Amino acid sequence: MYEMDYKWKEECGVYGVYSRTENVSEMTYFGLYALQHRGQESAGIALTDGAWMDVTRGMGLVNEVFRHQLPHMENQYIAIGHVRYSTTGSSLLANTQPLMVNYAGGKIALAHNGNLTNAAEIRHGLEQEGTIFQTSIDSEVFVNLIARSRKETIEERIIESLKKIKGAYCLTIMTENKLIGARDPQGFRPLCLGKLDDGTWILSSETCGLDVNDAEFVRDIKPGEMVVIDDDGVKSYMFGEGEKLASCVFEYIYFARPDSVIDGQSVHAARFKMGRILARESKFEGDIVISVPDSGTTAATGYAYEAGLPFVEGLIKNRYIGRTFIKPTQKARDTAVKLKLNAIRSVVEGKRVIMVDDSIVRGTTSGKIVRMLRAAGAKAVYMCVSSPPIGYPCFYGIDTSIRKELIAATKSVEEIREYIGADGLHFLSIEGLKQCVDCVHADDMCYACFNSAYPVAQGEKPAGDSKYVFEQRKC
Structure with missing residues (x-):
């Protein structure tokens, strides 16, 4: 399944x-x-x-x-x-x-x-x-x-x-x-x-x-x-x-609730600034800014503020779907995305759409959302991501232990853009990200999922290349 x-x-x-x-x-x-x-x-x-x-x-x-x-x-x-x-x-x-x-x-x-x-x-x-x-x-x-x-x-x-x-x-x-x-x-x-x-x-x-x-x-x-x-x-x-x-920088990008404050840093303020710096770095020319709800919303509002563009609700999220298991066919997978998200044609039709999300992991769903926006009449779709490319797994409490499943581990930014079918793609730079969490010293954060600089002593191997490490041992 x-x-x-x-x-x-x-x-x-x-x-x-x-x-x-x-x-x-x-x-x-x-x-x-x-x-x-x-x-x-x-x-x-x-x-x-x-x-x-x-x-x-x-x-x-x-x-x-x-x-x-x-x-x-x-x-x-x-x-x-x-x-x-x-x-x-x-x-x-x-x-x-x-x-x-x-x-x-x-x-x-x-x-x-x-x-x-x-x-x-x-x-x-x-x-x-x-x-x-x-x-x-x-x-x-x-x-x-x-x-x-x-x-x-x-x-x-x-x-x-x-x-x-x-x-x-x-x-x-x-x-x-x-x-x-x-x-x-x-x-x-x-x-x-x-x-x-x-x-x-x-x-x-x-x-x-x-x-x-x-x-x-x-x-x-x-x-x-x-x-x-x-x-x-x-x-x-x-x-x-x-x-x-x-400290895990992804708490500020995605994991924590926007209304939380962690180690003196407002999560909402950090995400808003990520959007602003994304706008400065990407310089895409668009008509509207939308988010992939809900985790991309705060960064999208920051992008719109900086770019002087209207932030609009272009994608509607079904908040009652829960976890969905479906057969692994292309048609069924596309249907699963539509169960969770749907484009508003009257908002995106004929528009150059700048879509903001917090991350791209495997890229499959991002591609489906891009196709969904095009089917709803979007003239162009530019994707901005409020984190750098995730090229390495995390061993400190996030379920991404297999590097080959991460699209940025095997593809360049241009190849990812082609894979998801966007007209443009920009990831926030690590330097830009460091500016956003300004209440925590940049050297006191973990960026290992972006640059493989794991904060583990040399010679140590992070336990459990699989989350099932204690369930796969031979008797």
Whole structure:
């Protein structure tokens, strides 16, 4: 079967609430709803009342998993939540999060966003020592390392474990009496801290998760930092200082919600500026600017503003389609695109159309959209992309592990233009992109998907050329 997906897949979203006064289950549910864009395969919430701990997980969207009722526990005061897109391990119920385990030190639940580059090595070593794994996800190595640690406190156990891990991770961890958040030393993925006036504390992958619960943004969790929240407030522990920072630039291009602020940078402002610089670089002569909704919209408005052209709605998105599986025939694939997008003839007919999108991955869907616009009467179609060409896979929490599937890995910009059938094609330059995220130092970002400069120590191989690395081993 053919799945109609043409964007890079999101990683995951994590959430956590500590409160003696609020309904932590409900707040976590709302937070996951706000983070739904970060993962649509599964969702889960874990709760504790200080003695008991329970987790509810399921496949599907947040409202589908909790369609009947929210998890409930008398005197609940800590909760963590997770929305998932699988980047390691199949999309199965067994691989949903939060993970919950009992061990000698008590109970622990954990939710993870990111991808570990040495998970296979660690897992193999643990298995050789007799450890049993219940899932095929890299996140499970965390709970096993924590459980096997001989350190006295949970803080020491976690820090000892984190120092053995390499790659991308933001974590929310729950014990019977603490909410803990941690961000990897290079800061690949975002995590922030918020609070309410009544002493409630919140951890969220993005600030939009704070806004939905009327929480005040306190600060971003620093790369290499662990925060521990209990009745005494928030304590900070730095465990990974001195590493080169490498925040994912694609959070600003595509992944994060436009209303979020990450490491001091407004996502909306960054995307708007990407559009403005695209207009300066491309200099296409057109009559109207349209976007591929919704991820290209902010950049398209920036392009129109800079070029002095009208921004119009030339493509309509069916927001109720969900995931669509169809037979792999050309006619059926074209129909799948029409199920999701349709051109407005009265807007594009007879016009030179400048179409803005955030990225081109395989190029197949871009070509179908160009053909759709031509069929609706567009006089010319120029495509502008608010990211540089994606020529290399990501190993830090994005599902693009096979380079040959990336069109920019095998074709030049001119060849891509011919392949999609556009009259013109321009990708934002890396130099232009660096100007757009102006609140984060350019050297503190990861651009590996564009230039193969992976922020991994020499000699290391990013684990898992396939997301199914733990499911394809011979017995």
